[in-house]
Amino acid sequence: MTLIASIKDHPSYKKYSVSWTNDVSPAFFKLLELYNQKSLDIYFRDHTSNKWEVCVGRREHNAGRAIGIYVAFRFTSSGIEYKFNYNISSLVLSSVRGKLTEKTISELNELELLSHFVTEYNISRLPHIPTDYTNTxxxxxxxxxxxxxxxxxxxxxxxxxxxxxxxxxxxxxxxxxxxxxxxxxxxxxxxxxxxxxxxxxxxxxxxxxxxxxxxxxxxxxxxxxxxxxxxxxxxxxxxxxxxxxxxxxxxxxxxxxxxxxxxxxxxxxxxxxxxxxxxxxxxxxxxxxxxxxxxxxxxxxxxxxxxxxxxxxxxxxxxxxIVLWVIYEEKHLNTLASKEEDLTLKTAMRKQIESIEIQYREAELEGQFIQWLHNSEYSHNTIANQNEDLARAHIRDVVLKNTETNANIVAELKFKSNAKEDIEAAIGQLLRYALYPNTEDCSEIWVVGGNYPLTDDLTWFNEIKKHVSLKLKYFYKDRQSNQFFEV
Structure with a gap:
């Protein structure tokens, strides 16, 4: 169930929302979507011990409490109340409470305050996602x-x-x-x-x-x-x-x-x-x-x-x-390959399994990269397209639009066996995107890899940059921190 669907199904929301004006809920959901895009934890509190039902901030791993600054919401007959808290060792240092009602929504004061909550306090989610986190x-x-x-x-x-x-x-x-x-x-x-x-x-x-x-x-x-x-x-x-x-x-x-x-x-x-x-x-x-x-x-x-x-x-x-079948097919082929005695057939099965595994890794890498992008120094680049089909033969993983210059950036994500294969697989496709006839111009092309590059890989990439008259960047994912770094 999605976060919004979960909220709409919440007993308190059902009880009180019927008395609100039509613009209260959409404004609240829009605000939560902002928090979601910023990768904050959004979760329900235990209704038996706390009347502030929805909490946003950094959540302690697998626990129903926040770490540091957070904002909490509760549903009432007159609207949605909120409060800010900063917790250190259970000591409340500051608290501000207000209401989201038809009047405050039209004046936007509270909504602006709540929207600035993310940037004002530099909130970011913990790397470990709670297993029962409603929105993750x-x-x-x-x-x-x-x-x-x-x-x-x-x-x-x-x-x-x-x-x-x-x-x-x-x-x-x-x-x-x-x-x-x-x-x-x-x-x-x-x-x-x-x-x-x-x-x-x-x-x-x-x-x-x-x-x-x-x-x-x-x-x-x-x-x-x-x-x-x-x-x-x-x-x-x-x-x-x-x-x-x-x-x-x-x-x-x-x-x-x-x-x-x-x-x-x-x-x-x-x-x-x-x-x-x-x-x-x-x-x-x-x-x-x-x-x-x-x-x-x-x-x-x-x-x-x-x-x-x-x-x-x-x-x-x-x-x-078809995707659902491919998910099962990987397991099925693994089982067959483990029993197959013919080396040629076993090798063929292993290659097919590896192809499926790469699809999985690259799909996951794409999601992680986009999430990282929202909170990085490159956040001024917005997502324009994902997996755009180009002449039915070439796939753009992510097309970015620079909001400052309006320029297009194409990022090709690869997660092969090593960084050398990531670069090799991405470069060919990126050159097609940048130079193929009748395609949209792009000012930069990015290689985004899932593997940590060796010194030789970086030397090779820098040599490629010298011979390519395009603005080329290379990002790789650090598996320990789940962060991306530009070379």
Whole structure:
């Protein structure tokens, strides 16, 4: 749940906000967004011991209290009250209290004071993020999907095109009086139908022919409704096929595959229980997805809802589903590679795994870099674009706009095995961005790497700068401090 959604769901907010004028809540949420952009901790206090419900500042790791200066808010019938505090050894040195009401919002005095809170006291968040921090469950989820989707649009383009076609065909079938034999075969019999590959657990040709009438009825049900009631009815229909001896097994994965194509906004292409349960656990550990896995149907709806609520942009649902599969694929390939005895196949698998791991690292690096940028000496450069497609072949990771000169800066983020590979991979793409015909001019190009450079790497980079008539900068991430440094 996003921070704003959590606040709206808070009992005090529900109780008192109904009496506020329409401009109180938007102004408060805008203020919290400012604090969020500045990477401050924003969290709820224990309502049983403290009536100041929302606190902003630097939070002690895994604790419900602030360190140093903070501002706290509480909801009342007349508006939102706030107070400033500076705590040292529990001694309150100063405190100012006011109210955010229709009058104060229109006069802007309090809002300006609260907005200046960040710069006036030089507040910055601690490097360790509390595990139960309301607004950091998904600190870089949008950047992660942005980077992963950009990669999948190139690496998984054939899958994406086939996926689009079958989804479109199923959508069109809703207006037809009958399900064609070809569509029925694609949905229930084909081993790979661009939704999901089912080499094992698929229907035999004989089973498919014996079950066609029932499968056609099931398909019609699903196309018309993707509710839990429909799902349960379809499970019963499949069970009857098994009871009647027409099929050997209850083919739930096949059923899930049909739901996945009928409603990709709710259901992923990862159609087996174990695989999707792994994806849920991944999002729980990595992004704070709070859901105890019970069944494939409910888990899909909950996860897709969680993802949508925590993204800043709208992404193609099909591409989101492809990314979810790639998350599982890494684990699956690791398992296969550990068992594979053929050295050539093992090497090929390892390379594919490494490619996925690099996508992950670079997606995370992008989020960290953007967060660092907001609080650095380069904060006058605002984000103009992320992962902009250039002639369908080249990906800009981050395009910056200098607010002082209005100049464009292109930053290419790489996180390979070492700094030399980071520089090598980034330079070629950056030169394309800067020199490729009919592209937007850029005044600077930045290499942003995830590895600490050696002396030889820095010497090599400086030699490159001598031979390139462009303003070129190199930043690297220090893993200990999570800060970025310019060479």
């Amino acid at each position: 469950e998904t600190p870089h989820l949008d950047s992660f999907f942005s980077a992963m989707i950009a990669s999948c649009q190139i690496d998984r383009n054939d899958w994406y095109i086939g996926y689009q076609k079958i989804v479109s065909t199923v959508l069109s079938a809703k207006n037809e009086t009958d399900i064609s034999d070809q569509l029925l075969r694609d949905l229930w019999y084909s081993r790979d139908n661009y939704i999901s590959s089912l080499k094992q657990g698929a229907l035999s040709k004989e089973e498919f022919e014996l079950s066609k009438s029932t499968l056609k009825n099931i398909t019609k049900k699903i196309i018309n409704s993707q509710s839990l009631v429909t799902y349960q009815e379809c499970v019963e229909d499949l069970q009857k096929l098994k009871d009647d001896g027409k099929v050997k097994y209850l083919h739930k994965a096949l059923l899930n595959r049909v739901f996945a194509v009928a409603a990709p906004q709710h259901f992923s292409t990862t159609v087996t229980k174990d695989a999707f349960e792994y994806i849920c656990s991944y999002f729980t550990q990595k992004w704070g997805f709070k859901y105890k896995y019970s069944n494939w149907f409910s888990a899909n709806i909950k996860l897709k809802e969680f993802i949508r609520n925590n993204l800043n942009h709208e992404y193609d649902e099909l591409l989101i589903n």
